[in-house]
Amino acid sequence: MSTQARGLNNFISDLRNAKSREEESNRVEVELAKIRKKCNPGDAKLAADGSNPSLSSYQRKKYVWKLAYIHVLGYEVDFGHAEVLALVRSKKYSEKTVGYVALSLLLRGSDPVVSSIVETMKTDLTMAPDTSGKKKKGSVKNDAVQCLALCSLANISGLELIQAMHMEVQHILVSKTSTEQVKKKSALCLLRLTRTSPNLISGREFAPHIALLLQDQHLGVVTSVMSLLNGLASQQTEAYESLIPNAVHVLSLLVLKKECAREYLYYRTPSPWLQIKLLKFLQLYPNAVEGHDIGMGGDEHVNQLVNVVLKILTETDVSDSINKSNADHAILFEAVNLIVLWGTTCPVALREGAMKLLGKFISVREPNIRYLGLLTMAKLAQIEGSVVGAKQHQATVLISLKDADISVRRRALDLLFVICDTDNADRIVDELVAHLVVADASIREEMVLKIAILAEKYATDLRWYVDTILKLISISGDYVSDSIWHRVVQIVTNHPQGELQSYAAATLFVAVSPRRCHETTVRVAAYMLGEFGFLIAERPGMSGEEQFYVLHQHWFNVDAKTKAILISSFAKLSNLYEECRPLVAPVFARSRNSSDMEVQQRCVEYSSMREAFSPEAVEDLLREMPPFEDKRRSALEMRLLETEGENSAAVAKASTPSEVEQQRALLSLQMLSNPPMEEDMAPIDEEEDEQDTVDSSNNQQHPDGDNEAVLENGSSKPVVAGIPKELIPAMRKAFSNLCTSPSGVLFENSLLQVGVKHEYVGAQGRISVFFGNLHSSPLHNFKVKVDQPDHLRTQMQGTQDVLDDGESDTPGCTVATKTQAKLLILVEVTAPFDDAPSMRITFQTEQGERHDYPLRLPLVATCFMESVNLDPGAFMQRWKSLEGPDRECQEVMKLPPASEIDEAYMDRVANVIINGMKFGRCQGVDPTPWTVSGAATFRTGAKDLNGNNINVGCLVRVEANPKANAFRVTTRTLHPLCSKAIKNVSLVSIKLAAA
Amino acid sequence: MTDFDQDTLTKSKATAAAACGWNFIVLMSRQGKIRLSEFFSSYTESQKKRILRDIAADVLPRQAKMCNIIEKGEYKFVYRRYASLYFIVGAPVEMNELIVLEQIHLFVEALDGYFNSVCELDLVFSLHKSLMILFEMFIGGMLCESNRREVLQQIVEAEELVEQMTKPGEDTSSQLDDGLSFQEQFQLGRKPGARGPRGNR
Secondary structure, X not given: OOHHHHHHHHHHHHHHHOOOHHXXXXXXXXXXXXXXXXXXXXXXXXXXXXXXXXXXXXXXXXXXXXXHHHHHOOOOOOOOHHHHHHHHHOOOHHHHHHHHHHHHHHOOOOOHHHHHHHHHHHHHHHOOOOOOOOOOHHHHHHHHHHHHHHHXXXXXXXXXXXXXXXXXXXXXXXXXXXXXXXXXXXXXXXXXXXXXXXXXXXXXXHHHXXXXXXXXXXXXXXXXXXXXXXXXXXXXXXXXXXXHHHHHHHXXXXXXXXXXXXXHEEOOEEOHHHHHHHHHHHOOOOOOOOOOOOOOOOOHHHHHHHHXXXXXXXXXXXXXXXXXHHHHHHHHHHHHHHHHHHHHHOOHHHHHHXXXXXXXXXXXXXXXXXXXXXXXXXXXXXXXXXXXXXXXXXXXXXXXXXXXXXXXXXXXXXXXXXXXXXXXXHHHHHHHHHHHHHOOHHHHHHHHHHHHHHHHHHOOOHHHHHHHHHXXXXXXXXXXXXXXXXXXXXXXXXXXXXXXXXXXXXXXHHHHOOOOOOHHHHHHHHHHHHHHHHHXXXXXXXXXXXXXXXXXXXXXXXXXXXXXXXXXXXXXXXXXXXXXXXXXXXXXXHHOOOOOHHHHHHHHHHHHHHHHOOHHHHHHHOOOOOOOOOOOOOHHHHHHHHHHOOOOHHHHHHHOOOHHHXXXXXXXXXXXXXXXXXXXXXXXXXXXXXXXXXXXXXHOOOOOOOHHHHHHOOOOOOOOEOOOXXXXXXXXXXXXXXXXXXXXXXXXXXXXXXXXXXXXXXXXXXXXXXXXXXXOOOEEEEEEEEOOOOOEEEEEEEOOOOEOOOOOOOOOEEEOOOOEEEEEEEEEEOOOOOOOOEEEEEEEEOOOOEEEEEEEOOOOHHHHEEEOOOOHHHHHHHHHHOOOOOOEEEEEEEOOOOOOOOHHHHHHHHHHHHHHOOOEEOHHHOOOOOEEEEEEEEEEEEEOOOOOEEEEEEEEEEEEEOOOOEEEEEEEEOOHHHHHHHHHHHHHHHHHHOO | OOHHHHHHHHHHHHHHHHOOEOOEEEEEEOOOOEEEEEEOOOOOHHHHHHHHHHHHHHOOOOXXXXXXXXXXXXXXXXXXXXXXXXXXXXXXXXXXXXXXXXXXXHHHHHHHHHHOOOOHHHHHHOHHHHHHHHXXXXXXXXXXXXXXXXXXXXXXXXXXXXXHHOOOOOOOHHHHOOOOOHHHHHHOOOOOOOOOOOOEO
């Protein structure tokens, strides 16, 4: 043993003993420097091929081995290639073998140095086997060298080598004189070559050769040839279709007859490797069993194939040996994959059998089988009609969603996604949302995306969809991508039917009210309130101003992108509500110099808009956005496609529209194609002509930035006429007024007038609503739907058929011209509340125009007050006893600069508090004319445990500050809702009293 | 179904069938030391570094009861643990995971046969032998010969060939195959002769 041999061993020992990765890499650096010096000493002359001729054969091998060793440890080796090639060129087998192994490791076919070796490799490849009959050294040698060359060629591949040698490799493969060793290696080598440069081989000419090779007695050869066939057939599928019977034949020998040489049994299973390859090959031909019935004749090989698959399905057993079990299940899963690809052409018995098996697998403990069970079931469930079978396992899948193993969780999520449909969407989405709370970061983004898609796809009520997305944002807002919330905006915008838009606006108002909320919430809320805020502006506590405040409180905590959205919303708010203008103007003024381009531009444009355009044009500019174009693939689906690739089960699922979605699309389509709609829109769209001039700036408010879509859709507007925006301010005024006065007009336009008269005794009220037809023709299908909240006990009666009891087929009544329909509502309040019940009026004109007016009845908490007269002492005592955040409600309101607080104003305020809101004034506690204090009892019809009616004592204090031109309203009651309601009504009433 | 979908469907089937070879194999100790690595597909150095880092981060911390598959986008890690040594294979997504597991085992069995109860030290000190066995069994990452006896015979024949062709006294590559002495083995805490396989997991 030479001392140098120990050199390599010492080196290895050194590396083994290295305590850290750093120490190891230092040792490697030292060694690399040493070898570099040996290979290129500088003073010695190098040989023509760049190698150092002074190295002995032994040294050269040693250094190359060291380099190889360093390489397999994961370090980069970028020299010594010349020595490797010198070894390959050597005539000695011992050097050649080292050279070729090192070549496979250290070099790739694309390296330029490789070209110098082409001739050597070619000679080695084509070395004629010794046919002298004497099986001695020679033949073995040639054979061995050929193998070395083939193996290296396969490992390094490379275009130049392929060009030079693919013919030789083909020849070796089909040659009769090649040994089995050489054949199997050349088959795989050829496969590698065709993979690097496809279409090297013409399928039609080569298929017969393959057929012949498949009959080889040596199973190793057959296995290698099957690999080659799979590679070739995946490039030219049709060319090799004729080989299906051959493959089925080989497969049935292995499966049905268990005919297999002993050495190729792997834990008693006949060559699982070959079986898998055969099944993979058959998967290329999904139509192979089309029209086949079990036991009904047909092609012999098809029969055989079905039998083989059936046998694999039914006779795979659990085994004690993990290796046997793995091998058998590998075959089984491959057979199921084949069934999946056959799809609906596959005999039903096979599909059902497969589903049953998978159902078993997803509940076993063995993690690999469970993982693959989930994976494969997701594929199988996509076949038409198979999802029912998969849905039975929903509970089991949910368990796997909580597995400790991320791989298993991913698969469970994927499968849940696939089996989700309208029936179980509620449950699955809820479970997923619940799991999201504890899910780890690696899977959250995927979950959020999938939940968003499912919620959209299977929402029977779109309000649930909006709620779900809001939940997503609050649970893991950072993972809610822009495309998800853009989608919510699109959906809400595109579905003007029902109460979705007002629901979304109100929900987001509440969501954005807290001081702290996720920035995405602010974005969605800003957009929604800008668009649909007017639908909820009459609700107490949700006026335009309040909408501004809840949004603006986040102004300083958000980034420029969100600010830009906020600015657009502010512009819309200030356009709708006079009182918002003084609030919005300073915001714009401050941000005109913002360093962010977008923020700056929007501010400047919006604030100078009124000077630049006519009022109509401004109106138009700030009108709500038209519906979005429905794309074939939503942004969410595209995202899924990006992350999972084209052939994932989830992507296929996401791109097929669900039943609910189709219904929704159909509904929208019907409404769009309804001819009266266009006339309907005409009066509102008078300024349509000017749209062109302003459209470009209008577009930037689309969160999507999808400008073209907007332009194209500019003309398609919501299909049912709602309340025109121009009427909103007047309507809000009428509503506020009615809250504190016994009768008045709630709504009026050219068609309809709605009048209200209401009176109250204690907890009970009687409200009469009159609907007068002001039009020249009758109004048909006239229907009124009154919301019946939990806190009111309601009885209603009215003109026949006017009431909409919630069933869609009620025809409604007809209101003749210049006549009235009436509705009488008797209510009893049972609990404190802070909003007003909604009343929805729908009708159709003679011309077929459809109208839909969401209104609110002026039925607010203060209606049920009964005044209480307290002496100052008692008032102050109660006032103090009701301190605390739950009981007190306070708000400061700045008046618009135009109005002025004088004593006459204060009288009107006192009047509205006493007569309108039915509070007893407590004169003694108001030392100056600038305060008004009052007390009242809120009466409810609910009984306490002793059978007495429950009442809530209420105190209110209004303080004016004429200098600051502001009012402060403070209310204290035992119930937070009461405090809030009284404060809200007070504020609106005070504002109203200004005029 | 549209043309577009048909196209992608065919393509996906095609890749599924073509996927029968490993992209790479890495042998890593529990401590994160690499014992062997061979990349059959072409990767850049930085890609390789990333893969090796990912293996250390994703595979080593996993518990025994977890499954042996980790999805990594276009490929996946399929791994098997023998005593303190992990055999990690990078396989295309479409490849059958269980059969990869058994291919790993087949390789281990072949090593076992050659070294007569293989252990980590054999692999470390006779790396060239392990590599020859690897290349004999897997060509370009694809299983070439599953018959263990035939693989070993090839290796032995090649060794004989080297010895026959060298003059006495000249170096042979087997000289490099200088395993540990008995004493060294003992120092490393291994009982001489008791090198039984630790089995899977």
